[in-house]
Amino acid sequence: MSEEPRKARIATASLAGCFGCHMAILDIDERLIDLMKLVDVDRSPLTDIKRFTRRCDIGIIEGGCCNEENVHVLQEFRRNCDVLVAIGQCAIMGGLPAMRNAIMHSDDPLRECLEEAYITGAYLRNTTHNVPNDPALPLILDKVYSCAEVVEIDHQIPGCAPEGDVIYDTLIKLLAGKFRGFERETIRFD
């Protein structure tokens, strides 16, 4: 096969995250230009492409699964990507949204959680006194799941958010098939 090596295709998504990890991807700064020589970006908020146009080599997931739509997107990424990378603490272990998991020990925890968030909480100003329930809102899950609980995850890039350097190095190595884990000095959970 003497074809020109095709450019790799990557896709990204933000599930239950703060978009900080996507901001961190932009922290790659001018090396984005080098990266773009190696890859095309398919489905991603960065390109505003909403559906996979083709199968991708690498999928990058920010955020964990808080609602059914997160699960749906994550499963689509798993179906359409060869390698799936969870980026940031939310994708890896649920992150801040998963704080609700630790307080949900009652008999009807989900209802209690929603009521505290929207109705009974001490610092609320919700004049409707209702839990939002628009049909367009995806159903919330019983708890926040990390990505690896829902689909198989190939690699995790820890951090909140990971540094642009770490993201760049990891992607470059993954694209070259040379990723063998992180330098210990570069690992951060914050």
Next chain:
Amino acid sequence: MSDAAFTFTIDGVTITAEPGQSIMDAADAAGIYIPRLCDHEGLRHQGGCRVCTIKANGRSAAACTQPAAPDLVVENESEHINAMRRNLVEMLFHEGNHLCPICEASGNCELQAMAYRLGMTEPTKFPYLEPCRAVDASHPDIALDTNRCISCGRCIRASQDVDGKGIFGYVGRGIHRRVAVNGPDLAHTDAEVTDHAMSAEVCPVGCIIRKRVGFSTPIGEREFDGGLIGQDIERKRSQGKGQ
């Protein structure tokens, strides 16, 4: 046993020890770092976290409590041992609620730093136990968030042996064992923010919190921003070699 110093090896390196020294004491003096969480300089050894597990002549032991002995062959940094240590550190992460992004100990946290050193980055198989323990903010200068406690007992020993106060103690058994205070809450104890037990160095995580000083050190200047936990000990050896 005579009082004479003797030698033994750690990962093939010959080091000298005095009778009565633990393997960890001797290793520290020689500039070889053995990971540990419940052990802390100046406090009694506890041997509870088991992160300092080594193999001495092929048998598992806690380096902090196992006496050094002549001609012992100690295995410390093997892949197998570090994998077990990683499991132990991960157990501690999952036993409590450790959300590094919002924890003021982040960057100064020994649990977190140990996870970095041991390379805890793979998808986890462990479940999260997600406890819901009450936060004790009764004291004017100190708060306790035991959701982040790793049961290292350093505060117990520091308060008992250094401060002479006995403010902390273990209660309960098994997975319900936890650190509690000698009174209905911290405000009703003799605790003072100047106690050694309350100092930043004693609590390895973000459980004992000194009020009004959180997040005061910028990212980049925190204790473990500069390098791996244990490097201060390891530096002794590299400096020794250089001389």
Next chain:
Amino acid sequence: MEALPEAHHGLMNDPKIPSGNGLTPPDRGSNGGADGAIVEICTRFGNDKHRMLDILLAVQDRFRWISPEAMETIAEQTGQSRIQVEGVASFYHFLSQEPKGAITIRICDDIVDRYTGLADAVAAFEEELGIAMGTTSADGRFSLDYTPCIGMCDQAPAAMVNGVIFTRLTKQKARSIAAALREGASPEELISPQFEALSPYERATASVDNNILHAGEVLLGPVPQDAGLEKAAVLRSEQIIATVEASGLRGCGGAGFTSGAKWRFAAAEADPQKYVFCNADEGEPGTFKDRVLLTERADLVIEGMTIAARAIGAKEGLIYLRGEYAYLRDHLEDVLAKRRARGLLGSDILDKPGFDFDIRIQMGAGAYICGEEGALISSCEGLPGEPKTRPPFPVNRGYLGHPTVVNNVETFCHAARILDQGAQWFQSMGTEGSNGTKLFSISGDCRNPGIYELPYGMSVRDVLTLAGGSDAAAVLVGGPSGTMVGRDSFERLLSFDDLATAGAIVVFSGERNILEIVEYYLGFFVHESCGYCTPCRVGNVFLQKTIQKFREGNADSSDVAYLRDLASTIIETSRCGLGMTSPNPILSTLENFPLVYSATTKENEGGMKATFDIQAAISGARTIAKRRSYIFDKDFTQ
């Protein structure tokens, strides 16, 4: 906060309620009189912090709980801090920090009990007393609780009612016991109308059967009274130890350490203050041999302890009796008193000047870990039952820092017999490396559950034949910290070199669910872990949760490797024998019953986790939002 004690206070003063029969609500320890009573209890134990467990047990017995106020008083009396007292009070299962009923019914929920009608007995108690398991009646008369194996697997299901044991609880029997208690009968009078008139031995055997089904030559056959002690009394320490060493006797409590060596180490210590401790904290689920020895061979146990005392030069001894065997206490005290009267305990034993030795009984309070010798010593010192850092070993620095020999009940019996009959005699029985006989506690799915004294070296199949366990599909040898073997391993031998065991053999027929058994035992270890070290405290919870996943069909094929990896970390990093053996139910069933695991795992397809159930994850929200999922419900418009 103040209302609750007030309410109880009122009840307590009700003159219509007679006392002493369970109708009296317990004294809640919140009034002025309680304080005096607690001071009196502390004084009775010399305000000694090392007697903390005795003090707390006495307070629990009197007030039915250890109140915060009681802890303050005890702390003051013993010179401890309140948190230190709380540390002990909160460690032991039989001490409570909430008021318990005047009559506390603890039903054994061992797996053997579950398979012999536990649920019926529980239902009968709940219905008759009108309270649920784990709760106390509003009037403070009754508490219902589960408790792990109480050593009655040969007559399960069984329960402790305060200190009194009831066995073979059918629905009918449980119902009538509960009804009688409710009517005001005391547990004792339900055992025998003339309970008070019975001798201590008769009381010990009134409701518990020995079930000795095979007596061997050493322990349960005819045993001449104190023949070993008489011979030991004219031997020097060195000669006694040499005899025990030559016999090849190994500890019968599970670890199998050479008994003679233990004695030799302690004897070699210069410290003049030494101790001989008898480990009667028989807690391994499925084990009940020590119960029978303490009942039928109490003299022999004490004889063996006295010989050990002479061998190492100890003046004081202690029997650590598990809280579940409180019903044996009077019997043992009686035997001790009679021996003192006969000059077999006390000063100048058998008229040998300077041969002084006496024994007290230390009650346990529901903590399996106290069967570990370091934890046992901690418990005797008035601390939580946490194992001690080794080294130093107890034989060098044990109880209060003094050399201490801790041997199992059966080991002491063997030692006494060896001193009488000689090392050669003992060695001639059993196999190379596993000399003599062994008591086996056999229970579960067999026709003849009970105690069998057999020489080491018999096969599992031989034992099953004796016990009528021909339907066995799985046999747990050595209790949960031992090995679960299947039919293809029934030719394996019961000896230290093959299947080592402290004597528990639990038989399971083909009807039983292996994973249910494994999960039960993991739950037991979670309950009994002291919590001192990370791997045992946390790792066992993870193991149990993973087995639950298998049982629920939510495990995938990678979970088998995960179980092995986690198990090996727990075994290799735990601080004491509990964590070093707690993964055994999993490891031995993975080895011997692999299909049980592989049959329940799901395979991930296309990278989707088969163990993630979206329908379960959204069902709560579906109910709250009163609408269906537009993504995962095809008929979401309905």
